[in-house]
Ligand SMILES: NC(=O)C1=CN([C@@H]2O[C@H](COP(=O)(O)OP(=O)(O)OC[C@H]3O[C@@H](n4cnc5c(N)ncnc54)[C@H](O)[C@@H]3O)[C@@H](O)[C@H]2O)C=CC1
């Protein structure tokens with residue numbers, strides 16, 4: 001199979017869908033890899049390194065998109081939709097629940113769209129989301145700390161405090177991968193950390209893991225309102241896989257925050273969970289102020305630490321990508337249930353329930369699309 005890797009064009013998206021090590025893995029399995037020139041430069045990989053690994057360097061995005069399978073990082077932006085073709089496999093983050101136009105474009109062009117973020121193991125783990133959630137969770141506190149500084153519009157709170165002055169309050173809603181990694185950083189800085197989740201077993205694990213160095217609270221409107229009021233830094237870190245994020249923090253709650261407090265809504269890629277986070281921001285213009293509170297809602301946070309993020313991402317995407325290339329997506333999905341859950345759109349049908357529900361499309365179970373492959377076995 002020919003695999004194409006276009007250069008990412010989202011604002012300040014410096015990651016790339018394949019490293020030279022990834023090229024080696026595909027070549028070893030008998031595939032061709034076409035990399036758009038300079039696609040790896042933001043992550044520190046040169047065209048020469050890709051060539052040495054056996055890739056062909058192509059001059060334009062269109063050439064990379066003409067491959068049988070396109071491997072990317074971010075969901076395509078509108079300027080990329082014209083590259084969609086019937087039967088083409090698109091393997092990337094998609095976050096379709098808050099993206100009606102992209103969903104429609106994939107349906108109309110009958111693309112086989114495989115979303116990194118919905119590939120799911122029986123345990124419920126999301127192996128292709130986890131590393132970027134680790135990155136974004138860790139970044140959320142370093143970014144929050146930065147925007148709490150006065151020159152950045154913040155209220156001038158040092159999260160760790162100093163002897164004689166209390167530390168800042170960090171409130172994290174959602175105790176999964178993002179939340180845990182945010183907590184690690186915030187606890188490490190010496191902040192006063194509260195984490196809320198609806199899953200009490202998860203809170204139990206966090207309580208054990210952090211040995212009493214953070215406070216856990218059941219997530220409900222009462223506890224959220226009280227915690228938000230006290231937050232110097234509020235981190236949104238919830239997820240219901242594949243679905244639009246639940247709205248948990250109302251505008252009224254945000255109004256109770258101190259002027260110069262900071263919100264980092266990491267869950268913005270699934271639509272966000274804070275009412276005043278009403279749009280996606282970019283790395284080049286990352287914040288806006290509403291009710292005196294600094295809001296940060298960048299949907300591709302790991303793109304700013306691209307060297308680390310590209311390696312962490314491709315460590316987990318390439319093995320699944322090789323399975324798709326070796327077997328074709330149908331056989332690969334039949335052989336690997338986790339991978340089957342990644343298929344969101346195929347042959348003009350929506351095969352991921354939460355995405356169908358979000359946009360009012362009929363849901364078609366993926367098994368129906370795999371019938372042909374089953375029959376061939
Ligand atoms: N903005 C960015 O650049 C990035 C965003 N993300 C996003 O961050 C979000 C979180 O991802 P993960 O931590 O990996 O997910 P996860 O599945 O590991 O954790 C989500 C947590 O939210 C909890 N939750 C669900 N409903 C809740 C509620 N009503 N109240 C409190 N907690 C609730 C779940 O119980 C779970 O523990 C996702 O939307 C993900 O796509 C991830 C990486 C980068």
Ligand SMILES: CC(=O)C(=O)O
Nearest residue numbers: 093132269299300302
């Ligand atoms: C998870 C995601 O969308 C990102 O890393 O950009």
